[in-house]
Amino acid sequence: MAEVVFDQASRIYTPGAKPAVDKLDLTVTDGELVVLVGPSGSGKSTALRMLAGLEPIDAGSVRIDGRDVVNVPSKDRDIAMVFQNYALYPAKTVRDNMAFPLKMRGMDKAEQAKRVADAAELLGLTEYLDRKPKALSGGQRQRVAMGRAIVREPRVFLMDEPLSNLDAKMRVQTRSQIAQLQNRLAVSTVYVTHDQVEAMTMGDRVAVLRDGQLQQYATPSELYDRPVNAFVAGFIGSPAMNLLDLPRSGDGVLLGGVEIPLSREIRDAVGSAQTVTVGVRPEDVAVDSEGSGAGIKAVVDVVEELGSESYLYAHLIDSDGRDDEATTLVVRGPGRTTVRYGETIAVRVDAGAVHAFDPSSGLRVA
């Protein structure tokens, strides 16, 4: 159990080039599960590997329970890591794989056996202890990798996309198992993924990274409700938030010839700017079933039917009645929708749920 602190930690592969991780400031409190999420090349894995001691820390520091680990080798950091491809030792049995870190620390045989047995019990691996990794399914291998991490009773768990080699169903199942297990063991955990759904469902807090820089570090609900910039707004949530650069008009902005009012708070923050990047989540855009003619008109390009709900991908029709292919909108519709491809629908934007960002900096305006 421990507190992990990244303090201006940087990783610079080539001097002069852009750092892979750029002055990262992040605190993981005791027992917390923190997810690092971002697209490929965002530096999330590099940050984890810096904590693991697999990448050097070129500037700043990383501390585990107040102890600066910059010059401490991996094995002395009291951490355990779960790798994307599990990295199980192929020539060893499940038992020996799990006991390996204990054996390396010279723990006595009886204690080793007990810990391995306990972890195997916890993970449902008892009957597989004498098998080689080759004879296990993907899910079982994943659990062995978890087991090898657990037996050490480390201060910190590090997980590098541990679910990405599993099939979709297994991934969802294992996702909740890991979250449960982490909760129960209450070991501080840093979890890396590129999957924002994983991040949202598992993280106590989520750090969104892009190009080596921390964008936002907050709870899942705060990330969702108050993204600090257009990147986070577009990255968190599925399907992604609609982000449109819209011209000002009166007390609002103009979309498809219809004025969407902006709150006083946003208007004050925007000032005299002529365009605003407006973000609206698909669930805050509704299909206007009345079709009163006053709504925003759009032509449906794709219908994604999910059963309980549906998503309509549409492009707008501008105020002159012409197709505006460049302006697209994702709209959440009811399940078993009757709307079909090519149909023209009228949509309504929930003005209270509008996010506004500065078009040039991308930062949230209010």
Place this chain on the structure above:
Amino acid sequence: MAATIEDTATTTSTAARAEGPRRRSGIGPLLLTTLTWIVAVGFFFPVLWMVLTAFKTEAAAYTDPPTLVFTPTLEQFRAVFDAGIGPYLANSLFATVVSTLLVLVLATPAAFAVSLRPVEKTQDVLFFFISTKMLPVVAAIVPIYVVVNEIGALDNIWTLIVLYTAMNLPIAVWMMRSFFLEVPKELLEAASIDGASLGRTLREVVLPIISPGIFATALICVIFAWNEFFFAVNLTAANAGTVPVFLVGFISSEGLYWARLSAAATLAALPVVLAGWFAQNKLVQGLSFGAVK
């Protein structure tokens, strides 16, 4: 959406590929199969004939037309041993085994370094290794002879061991490098986080994975060392001579005795063939390492 379209495309092309061989029928494949057999038998027949002749009496070996039916005899093998092949066999065995062990001991850490811990000049080093194989041995024999002569190491088995080790080392490093490259980097990282030392990681994690590769490399070294002739014939005489040297001497002294010569040649070929036979499984496993993982 996109995924569905892709999936369909993959399925279609797989189906097309699967139908391919079935549609091809007629004379073509039969002709190719026949040709393959002709070539294979063409290669194998002389060897077979040599082995058969080794079991004949000299009289039977000279019949014209040659006979396939005869009473086998070990007489010729006895004659070869009487002619003194024994020490030569021992020399060959000693040079082969010791040089192969030396190669493995030296090549394993070298291959580990160039594959898993590469540095800036690793590519150059690798090129240097292989470049030592570019100079024809004939071109190097004069300086080698002079050096060996100067240090008084002519007709000494250890001279051959050193040369065979040097000769096989570059190939071994290159071969083993390709096996080491197949070891996932994460395994080494996991081992280092688990607290294993480098030696421990090599012994307990890496070696079990690449053991088929080491086996394959060892076999190649054994074959090359056992069959080596040029160094042996130029640098050895009565004391340190190896089997190929004996065989050549035998051709000139007993060249008229076909059966006896065949027996000697069979004896020379036997150890390597046996080693290959026993190593077959391991070797295939080693050479198709990537597919096994």
